[in-house]
Amino acid sequence: MKFKAMTAVAALLFAPAAFAGGADDDTLIVNGDIEMTTKAPAPAHLDGALDEIISGWHFRSDETQQLQTDDFENQGMIFVDQAMDIWDTAEGSEGKACSDCHADPADSMAGVAATYPKWNEDAGELRTVQMQVNDCRVNRMGADAWKYDATDAVSMEAMIASHSRGMPVDVAIDGPVAEAWEKGKEIYYTRYGQLELACASCHEENYGNYIRADHLSQGQINGFPTYRLKNAKLNGAHSRFKGCIRDTRAETFSPGSDEFIALELYVKSRGNGLSVEGPSVRN
Amino acid sequence: MASGVKPRVKAPKKASAGEVVTIKTLISHKMESGQRKDSSGNVIPRSIINRFTCDFNGENVIDVVLAPAISTNPYFEFDATIPEAGDLKFTWYDDDGDVYEETKSVAVG
Numbered sequence: 001m002k003f004k005a006m007t008a009v010a011a012l013l014f015a016p017a018a019f020a021g022g023a024d025d026d027t028l029i030v031n032g033d034i035e036m037t038t039k040a041p042a043p044a045h046l047d048g049a050l051d052e053i054i055s056g057w058h059f060r061s062d063e064t065q066q067l068q069t070d071d072f073e074n075q076g077m078i079f080v081d082q083a084m085d086i087w088d089t090a091e092g093s094e095g096k097a098c099s100d101c102h103a104d105p106a107d108s109m110a111g112v113a114a115t116y117p118k119w120n121e122d123a124g125e126l127r128t129v130q131m132q133v134n135d136c137r138v139n140r141m142g143a144d145a146w147k148y149d150a151t152d153a154v155s156m157e158a159m160i161a162s163h164s165r166g167m168p169v170d171v172a173i174d175g176p177v178a179e180a181w182e183k184g185k186e187i188y189y190t191r192y193g194q195l196e197l198a199c200a201s202c203h204e205e206n207y208g209n210y211i212r213a214d215h216l217s218q219g220q221i222n223g224f225p226t227y228r229l230k231n232a233k234l235n236g237a238h239s240r241f242k243g244c245i246r247d248t249r250a251e252t253f254s255p256g257s258d259e260f261i262a263l264e265l266y267v268k269s270r271g272n273g274l275s276v277e278g279p280s281v282r283n
Numbered sequence: 284m285a286s287g288v289k290p291r292v293k294a295p296k297k298a299s300a301g302e303v304v305t306i307k308t309l310i311s312h313k314m315e316s317g318q319r320k321d322s323s324g325n326v327i328p329r330s331i332i333n334r335f336t337c338d339f340n341g342e343n344v345i346d347v348v349l350a351p352a353i354s355t356n357p358y359f360e361f362d363a364t365i366p367e368a369g370d371l372k373f374t375w376y377d378d379d380g381d382v383y384e385e386t387k388s389v390a391v392g
Contacts, residue, residue, distance in 0.1 A: 072293045075356055078311045082287060232355045 022208035023058030028277075031071055034166040040273035045173065049204055055274050056217035059208070060282055064229065067281040076158055076227030076279025079151075079234045083159035086152060092143030101140065106163055113161035113276050114169050117265040119176045126180045126261055129157045130236070148256030149236035158225040158234055161278030169222050169271045177265060180258075184266025187259060193250030199267070219244075221264065222271040223280025234279060237264050288312050292373055294387040298365040306337070309358045310375050310383065316351040332357060334376040340369035365389055 028036040038055035046053070057065060071077045087105060090097040102108040117128045123135070130153050134145040146153035173181045188199045202211060203219030210216065224237040238255035241263055245252040253259040293307040310332060317329025331351055337344040344363050363371075368391040375383040 072291070072307055072309065073358070075309075075358075078289075078309075078356060081289065081311075 023054045026058065026062075026065060028055070028057055028065070028069065030069055030165060036166060036275040036277060037168060038274065038277075040168075043269065043272040046270060049200075050218070050270075053220065053271055053274055054207070054218050055271075055277065056220055056223055056282060057277065057280060059215045059217040064281060064283050068277070074227065074279065074281055075232070076225070076234055076281060077162070079155040079225075079227075080159045080162050080279060083152070083155040086156060087159065090141075092137065092141035094140065094142045096141045098136070101136075105159065109160045109163045111164050111167055113157075113164040113278060114167045115171055117171065117177075117261060117268065119172070121176075126177050126265060128261055128264055129160055130154075130256070131261075133157070133160075148254075149239045151233070154225045154234045154236045157236065158279040161225065161276055164276040165278070166275050169268060169274050169276060171265060171268050171272060173265070173269045180262040181265055181269065183259070184262035184264070187263045188266055191248075192245055193248030195248045197248040199244070199263075218270075219267065220271040220274060221267050222274040223277035223282070225278050226280045226282050229281070229283045237267070241267075288377070288381075288383060290373065290375060290383045290385045292371075292385050292387050294371055295389065296387075297390045297392060300391050301364060301366060303362050303364050304389075305360065305362055306371065307358070307360045308335075308337075308373055308385075309356060310335075311356050312375075312377075314351075314353060314355045314357065318351065330378050332375050333378055335359060336374045337361075337363070338372045338374075339363065339365070340367070344371075365391065367391055 023039070028038050030036065036055070036057075038057055040053050042050040042053050057068065067073045067075070084105075087098040087102075090100070098105075113129060116132070117126050119125075120127045120132070127135070130146070130148060133153065133156055137143045138145050146156075191198045191201070199219060202216050207216050207218045221237045221240075224240070225234040226240070227233070228235050236255065238257075238260045241260050242252045242255060288311060290310045291308070295304050298304050312332050313330065314332065315327055315330040317326065317331075319327045321327055329351060331353070332349050335345075335347045335349060335357070345359075345361055347359065349357060369389060371387045371389060373385045373387075377383070
């Protein structure tokens with residue numbers, strides 16, 4: 001009797017795995033206009049790890065997916081609007097706004113999000129979009145730098161990303177950034193925390209499966225910044241990394257740290273070939 | 284005025300007489316419920332949109348009472364019959380007394 005009850009419990013426990021599906025076969029078209037590449041052959045450096053790279057969009061429910069197909073329903077676009085206001089607002093000692101140098105972001109920022117994080121030759125460092133924005137703010141505008149992944153900073157990143165939507169992610173991983181890329185790769189495969197989980201434990205070996213109630217994706221960041229329904233705001237990639245590492249019960253790195261910049265480059269390179277989706281909608 | 288409030292409406296510019304059209308509205312608003320406390324333990328005062336209405340040429344189409352449990356950036360989607368050309372007037376009422384308005388003209392033809 002006891003054995004039977006145990007078997008029943010076990011069957012219930014395994015039930016979700018039976019329902020667990022991989023990515024669905026829907027097609028993502030935004031505003032009836034921008035056709036997204038949400039599945040692509042894996043880039044060469046993922047040989048032996050993944051055959052196909054899949055956007056996180058495929059792992060969400062139809063209702064959540066639909067929100068991203070229309071800018072009016074995509075609440076991430078609220079923050080894009082707010083960033084547009086900031087874009088035109090002069091700040092700092094130089095009395096300059098973003099628009100004074102970069103004019104219309106629809107032209108000047110097109111394609112930017114697809115290639116960042118990127119090596120900056122003058123500064124001799126690997127830069128994310130947010131670091132580049134802060135460099136402008138401090139050195140050209142004489143304004144204060146934004147804290148990493150602060151609301152304004154993520155909104156601006158989302159606005160910049162929105163002008164690259166539909167373009168394939170194409171970050172460079174060789175040359176001066178090779179060292180950072182290797183470091184990011186090492187972090188990706190390092191098990192952290194009391195639960196001893198690496199990024200790869202969930203997002204490479206178990207994507208498509210459920211981790212309790214959550215449907216694991218490949219952890220692609222082509223859709224960042226992402227509007228999450230759970231906290232009703234835009235989330236930066238570094239904050240997401242932090243959340244994941246925290247969930248392994250580890251001490252995490254900080255948003256904006258060298259470790260996360262390297263990890264952002266590495267994770268983004270795993271999505272080379274997928275369309276930029278930011279701001280995407282996820283749960 | 285609560286900060287960052289911006290109403291948006293998506294309605295067709297043109298319809299045929301008697302056509303049922305879908306109207307979507309969204310207002311960015313923090314919808315602070317009044318149930319939360321800040322880091323020093325003080326209650327954060329309630330600040331929500333408490334009513335939303337839509338009128339067509341002065342005739343009421345929809346009148347909604349909003350409660351504190353409604354999440355941030357409230358979104359409404361509803362159908363309306365357009366009998367003739369005219370203006371859709373949308374009004375949101377804030378707890379702090381502010382009223383946000385938006386008007387969309389619909390042509391018939």
